[in-house]
Amino acid sequence: MAIDCLVLGAGQEVGKSCVVVSINGKRIMFDCGMHMGYLDHRRYPDFSLILGSGGSGFDQALDCIIITHFHLDHVGALPYFTQVCGYGGPIYMTYPTKALAPLMLEDFRKVMVERRGEEEQFTSDHIAECMKKVIAVDLKQTVQVDKDLQIRAYYAGHVRLALEHMVSSKPFLPSTIVIGAAMFYAKVGDTAIVYTGDYNMTPDRHLGAAQIDRLHLDLLITESTYATTTRDSKYGREREFLKAVHKCIAGGGKVLIPTFALGRAQELCILLDDYWERMNLKVPIYFSAGLTIQANMYYKMLISWTSQKIKETYSTRNAFDFKNVTNFDRSMIDAPGPCVLFATPGMISGGFSLEVFKHWAPSDKNLVTLPGYCVAGTIGHKLMSGKPTKIDLDKDTQIDVRCQIHQLSFSPHTDAKGIMDLVKFLSPKHVLLVHGEKPKMATLKGRIQSELGIPCYDPANNDTVSIPSTHYVKALASDTFIRSCSHPNFKFLENSLEDGNGGSRFKFGNSELQLQVTDERVAEGILVMEKSKKAKVVHQEELLLMLGEKEHKVQFAYCCPVRIGSLEETKSTDITPTNNRLCVTGRCLWLRVLFARLSSEFSGGNIQDFGEYLQVESFQVSICSKDNCPNRITETQKNNSEDVVYFCCTWSIVDEKIAQKIISILENFDYSTVQGTGGFT
């Protein structure tokens, strides 16, 4: 099983975002946009590629469509796809997107049909019918599309990371740009991906923590517009804009702000309305069309989808109740006195904004503000490229342009740092770049691969990228295993020095304590596979019971001879047993000596003294009194038995290392070192 990404649009370009992703057999279409730069078939994604050779319909080919936000390059082809191509399955988008997308689509349709006189691609009814199929979702709402497919929306307006620091103390204009813009998370089985759509990583000081969880992702599909440019501060740009507007109206001029009805208009309007309040300005602000007024209605209800700062205003005065804003009438175009006018469409490609432009452009008192990006061929594009004094509208009409031009550089897109931060934060296993200019994407791809070490792809349109998906093997687990793993049972291996004067008391003093923490509880688990049964993990102690077998203990033994010489005279006085356990003097004594010795030299585990024997984990050592101990390998001379003490050791395979260490200590055991380190007086 794998993840296959078929890029139908926005592959190495900007426009008509559309990626079809199959995750473990589930197919999701992310965005269904149109390309604003083309008028022919290239305007729409090539939907026929979705249908395989099978010849079944789109409903069988796709499990759902997810739309990230209401921009036309993300939703523009949706009515065409549902109503003309006939897709009837579920479509998911956030509440604001569902509310505002039809406005965008209808506006676009009107411009196409009524102003440009094109044949319509879809009707108003198509838009309405299409929107009926849309299921609105809330942010972070976990939607179970079907048994296996789960999706979730994350706030994309202010994606920001906890690690970012706030630098500016000045208030930012909160981004209301694309209200309801979301990143979408999709999960099938154990495989998970995130598709970002457009997002904005500009910090907003009112938002605290990250807006997307740290998810375990196999793939991140991210936009890459403005991939290599890092933009200047937003606050600076806003101030510049306000200064330009204020200067113009102070000089009695008129300000024309061509915008689309949604997004930028509201953003600038909040900015101006607020500025008007603060500066106590009385110059009227107008909206050209009912559309924007209507859009404000939506924004008012959806205020909780904007930034925290705006959201908090709802009860006292909804920030989208613009006090200083009124409707504009065509008859007011030539009325005297300064004013500010918002007019559609945004790039002065026709319609009302062009009409007003014709009247206002010849006066040098007036100001036209232009959006950051204008499509080639529009008046906006002409104004941005150089400073023309005359613009030819058509063969017969020429406009004198003497007015000032202010270019806004606000953009809803993120910058390279923002993308890098997001990728770093999410740390997906793979990254796929879409929605960007080819050379910039290549640069970004290089950075992601070299700086973050994450495989990255930037496929062209109609290409497919396949990446492996994550899977887990499901197994049952016994309570004993889970319990033993969940409860801390670290082993502490420490090097410590014994203080001879205090018996067995440990003194840590200035000697460095080396603490080694080991935790190998998982290795106590055994995975059992039985035919026609579910795999099960049991604790090793439960295994035999489960199998119905009896344990066969395999142990090691070694009876180690130690030459001790004649020590009889010192042992009874110098070495005081640490406890009052009764034991045969001689045997116990040697064990005490060993204990003291091990305590100082051995660091592999906790040595326990049980009187008759010493124990470290499964390793046991006792004094052997049997003459023919079966564990005695070395032939000993009977006549020297006085000088030899046998330490009989047994252990299990687990503690082989411990045994080796202790036995090597035993073999090098001689009284002189005991005396030296033990510190007898």
Place this chain on the structure above:
Amino acid sequence: MKFTCLGKGGGFHYPPCHMLETCGFRILFDFPLDLSALRIFSPVPTCFSSSLDEETPSCLGSDCQKGEENEKPLIANDLIYAEPWYKTVKNLHLWNAAFIDVVLISSPMGMLGLPFLTRMKGFSAKIYATEATARVGQLMMEELVSMHMELRQIYGAEESDFPQWMKWKDLELLPSALRERILGKDGGELGGWMPLYSAVDVKDCIQKVQALKYAEATCYNGTLVIKAFSSGLEIGGCNWTINCTKGDIGFISSSIFVSGHAMDFDYCSLKGNELILFSDFSSLDATENLDNDFSVQSINDLSPPRNNSNNCEEFTRSLLAEDNLEEREKLAFLCSCVVDSVKSGGSVLIPINRLGIVLQLLEQISDALDSSNMKIPIYIISSVAEELLAFTNIIPEWLCKQRQEKLFSGEPLFDHVKLVKDKKLHVFPAVHSSELLMNWQEPCIVFSPHWSLRLGSAVHLLQRWCGDQNSLLLLENGVDAELALLPFKPMAMKVLQCSFLSGIKLQNVQPLLETLQAKFVLFPEELKQISFSKANSFSLLCYSENETLHIPRLKESSEVDIAMDLASQFHFKKLKQENISVTRLNGELSLYHGKHRLLSGNKETRLKRPLVHWGSLDVESLLTALSRMGIKATVEQGMSDCDRENVSLVNVHEPGRAFIEIKPASTVITAGDENLASLIFEAIGSIVDGI
């Protein structure tokens, strides 16, 4: 897993309160206040102030009468004339608040007692509520505090921590009806009384609440995955699902299938849980209400349970939509009564605090006034009304489908926006605000708190209008209506008691539970008799108040997900027992979103030698195995302790000396050389099974 019902509550305003212990965590569901208990107190004495001066001492003087066996019916002067205290869930003080890990708040009503809990020493639980519940709940608490302040101004600061009326001597003298309300049937409820929290407590409490989006999956401690789904009861009201390694649990609070304001009861999302905690006591209240007979005018709105022959499959929304129809008819009837009243020149007081009902009544009453061409002002008097109304218009995510459609067509979610704009609806923070006095016009229709008729501006207006026979009081149905109206008697004012749907209807309970396909259902004992007409597909566990119930385990076994890359490295060993292969695990076990996962750790892999062996070791096979490895060994006969028959000794001669002592259940290898020991160990491992 253990479950304890701390209180079964009573009605819409006092939801039940439970404690669930699972996966080592304690989860508290809701912490409400019993505000109906406020009715033992005397309301704000503005109009009666002159008479009270005389009455109060006589109240003390008539003590002896009150103690008598045959009591007279309660009179207004029997009510406690003191700053009110508030009654919380009585049994929670048996639990240590510091040991609660999670609090789940299902509705704004379930939140009203929360500041008492959050201000307790050691309280550190995580509180979850939907964003709408958190906001509405906060406003309700703030309103409660501000209404209480008004009373405090009258009574002055409290003299001691222990009010006079709570002393045993005084309690004994109270009429038994009031005494029982204070002490409960067994006298155990006295400890549940508290002086009201402060505005600061409310603020602190709200800061501790984590607001959740609709169906947002939040994870507590990596173990519990908690989600809220709409219950339909009130805006923001929710049911919960809790997923943990022990199983999936669904909690059903009072729910309404089709609502006219809040998002409908999303029962589909509760499907597939192993355990359902059913906590909708509303049908119990409904049946109790039926038995109550009041002298006041009332509408009998409770149709007898329908003969429900529908089986689980036919449990569809069309059946449930009838609830909504019934509710709509009820509201329409209320509106007609309101219009009739104002037509006759009387004002209407609506002390109803159910947000959804108020919002719908506002729309319908103004429609009714419009259609009968009347220009009657509607007032809302509450310190938080403005904010509450504004809030209801910005939460489309928590509203029912019709309201959401309004969003998509660009209309306000509720009509009150337009009513305020058209100056048909006026919102004032208090009855004494100057704007109200300038605007005031009678007859009028007033929405005003509090439904207990002891707090808020409703008290003042009731005192103003109780003598007017043309006026109308709309009162929520409740057992205490008689007591509620006591201080305002004799009343000429008309009283219309109405009850609204507050949960799942009895006849829908069983089909619902069948639909949810749970293994176990925890169900209130009181409702058991009347809820189930036929056998169930689930096992029913019945609970009673303050009894801890042990819930059988939901899953036979826990589950662990093993990462593919790790699993592919496992070396399985086929056992002698056919069809079984085993392998020792490695890696790291983690708990992520309520799931155990075994991921490859970065530790070096352990030595691959088996640690546990089983079966018996055949000496001959061992010798063969050893010789194959180039080890020469012989079985030693006639050892000294070979009187134990089943002991064999193997002597190894080459390449070094070693002994192998073989007993039925154990083998001991003795070798001077480590490598030899390892070889022998390996040889044994090839004969017996081991891991």
